[in-house]
Amino acid sequence: MRYIFIAILICSGINLKAQEISIDNSDFFYQIAPIFEFKQSIVSLTFDDGSVNQFKIALPLLKEKRIPATFYVITNLVDSIIKRIILDNLSKDYEIGSHTVTHANLIKIGSEEAKRELLNSKSFLNHNFGINAGLTMSYPWGIYNNSVILLVKENYLAARSTGPGYNSLYKLDRYGLQAQGFDERTRPSRANSWVDYAIQNQLWLVEMIHGIDHVGYSPVDSKVLAEHLDYIKEVKDKVWCSTVSNVIKYLDESKNTDIKCENCNDTIYNIRINDFMDDSIYNQKLSIRIKVPANWDSIRISNSEKVRTEYFNESKFIIFNALPDNQLLTIRPGSISVPIKESGIRLVYLSANPFPDNLKLSLEVLDQRNIDIVLCDMNGKLLFHHEEKNAIGVINLFFNTQGISSGLYLLRIRSNGSDYIIKKLIKI
Numbered sequence: 105m106r107y108i109f110i111a112i113l114i115c116s117g118i119n120l121k122a123q124e125i126s127i128d129n130s131d132f133f134y135q136i137a138p139i140f141e142f143k144q145s146i147v148s149l150t151f152d153d154g155s156v157n158q159f160k161i162a163l164p165l166l167k168e169k170r171i172p173a174t175f176y177v178i179t180n181l182v183d184s185i186i187k188r189i190i191l192d193n194l195s196k197d198y199e200i201g202s203h204t205v206t207h208a209n210l211i212k213i214g215s216e217e218a219k220r221e222l223l224n225s226k227s228f229l230n231h232n233f234g235i236n237a238g239l240t241m242s243y244p245w246g247i248y249n250n251s252v253i254l255l256v257k258e259n260y261l262a263a264r265s266t267g268p269g270y271n272s273l274y275k276l277d278r279y280g281l282q283a284q285g286f287d288e289r290t291r292p293s294r295a296n297s298w299v300d301y302a303i304q305n306q307l308w309l310v311e312m313i314h315g316i317d318h319v320g321y322s323p324v325d326s327k328v329l330a331e332h333l334d335y336i337k338e339v340k341d342k343v344w345c346s347t348v349s350n351v352i353k354y355l356d357e358s359k360n361t362d363i364k365c366e367n368c369n370d371t372i373y374n375i376r377i378n379d380f381m382d383d384s385i386y387n388q389k390l391s392i393r394i395k396v397p398a399n400w401d402s403i404r405i406s407n408s409e410k411v412r413t414e415y416f417n418e419s420k421f422i423i424f425n426a427l428p429d430n431q432l433l434t435i436r437p438g439s440i441s442v443p444i445k446e447s448g449i450r451l452v453y454l455s456a457n458p459f460p461d462n463l464k465l466s467l468e469v470l471d472q473r474n475i476d477i478v479l480c481d482m483n484g485k486l487l488f489h490h491e492e493k494n495a496i497g498v499i500n501l502f503f504n505t506q507g508i509s510s511g512l513y514l515l516r517i518r519s520n521g522s523d524y525i526i527k528k529l530i531k532i
C-alpha cells in the first residue's frame with residue numbers, strides 16, 4: 105500500500121459543472137419479486153407431530169445452520185418441556201403451526217368435532233405462542249376432503265397435505281400443499297434432488313419430516329438431515345428457505361402491494377409501499393426492484409435492507425427488502441457520478457460517500473498507462489494529487505482528509521490524458 109499526501113496545489117485544467125439530469129415520474133419503474141430476493145425456488149421444511157427430538161435435536165441443528173422451519177404440533181402433546189423450548193426459540197424463522205388437538209381423522213369425526221379440533225388447537229397456539237403461531241396447519245394422516253377444507257379456511261391461511269408433489273406458485277393449492285416426505289430410508293442425495301427439481305422448475309418444495317433419531321414415526325437420522333441442510337445452504341443463492349406461513353404471507357402481500365412515488369426527482373426518491381393488510385400478521389418483507397438514475401452511486405435506502413445493484417443495458421436498478429407497511433422510504437445517492445467510457449482501468453474500491461477522515465481508493469490498471477488522480481474542491485482548488493507513469497496492476501491510495509473542511513469535493517481519475525471517472529464526494 106502506498107500512502108500519499110501532497111500539499112494543496114492549484115488545480116489547473118479542471119472545470120466541471122454538475123451534470124444536469126432530468127427524469128420524470130413516468131420513468132418510475134418497479135417490480136415486486138415473485139420469490140423473495142428474486143430467487144428461483146422456495147424450500148420449506150416442516151416437522152409433524154411435535155415429537156421431542158424435533159425440538160431437542162432438529163431445532164438446534166436448524167438454528168446452527170440458519171435454516172428456518174415449521175413445526176406442526178399436536179397441541180395435546182405440547183408438554184411443559186416442549187413449551188419451554190418453543191418459547192425460548194420463538195422467532196420469525198421458526199413457525200409453530202397446528203396438527204390439531206388430538207391428531208384426529210378430520211373426515212371421520214364429523215364436522216362439529218373437526219371444527220373444535222381446528223379452532224381449539226389454534227387458540228392454544230395463539231394463547232401460548234402469540235398471533236403468528238397457528239397460522240397454517242397440516243392434516244393429521246394427510247386426510248381431508250372439501251368439507252374439511254371449508255372448516256380449515258375459516259381459521260388458517262394454508263394447510264399442508266402429505267403429498268407427494270411440488271407446489272406451483274402460479275396455480276397454488278394453498279389448502280392442499282404437496283410435500284416430499286422423509287422416512288428412515290431417505291438418503292441426502294434423494295432429498296437434495298428434490299431441491300434441484302424445485303430450482304429447475306421454479307417450484308415451492310415443502311419437505312415433511314416426522315421422527316428424528318429413533319423417536320417418532322419414520323425417524324430420520326439427524327446426520328442425514330444435517331447433510332441435507334448443508335446442501336440447502338450451498339444453493340441458497342437460488343433457494344428461498346422459509347416457513348410455510350412466511351411464504352404464504354409473501355405471496356399474499358406481493359399481490360396486494362402498491363408502490364407510490366411521492367416526490368421522485370433526479371436527486372431523491374420518496375416512496376411508499378403498502379399492502380393494505382393487517383401489519384400484525386402480514387409482516388413479511390417484500391423484495392423490490394426499482395430503477396434509479398444510472399449516475400447514482402453508493403445508493404442508500406431508509407427503513408429497508410439493500411440487497412444489490414443490477415445493470416441492464418444502460419439502466420441501473422436497486423433491489424431491496426422492505427415491509428409493505430406504508431412507511432415513507434427514502435432512496436438517495438451518496439454521490440452522483442459522470443460515467444465515462446471504460447478504458448483499461450477499473451475502480452475496485454472507493455470509501456463510502458460521504459467520507460469522514462480519510463479517503464481510500466483502489467484502482468486496477470489492466471494494461472500499462474499513465475494514471476492521474478486528483479481531488480479538488482468545487483472551486484477547482486487541488487487537495488491531493490497522485491500521478492503514475494506507465495502504471496500497471498493495482499494502485500492503492502489513502503488520502504488523509506482530516507485537515508479539510510466538510511463540503512463537496514470532486515475526484516477525477518484520468519487515464520492516458522482522458523477522463524475515466526469524475527465523482528462528486530461529500531466530506532462530513
Ligand SMILES: [Zn+2]
Nearest residue numbers: 152153244245
Ligand atoms: Zn401426524
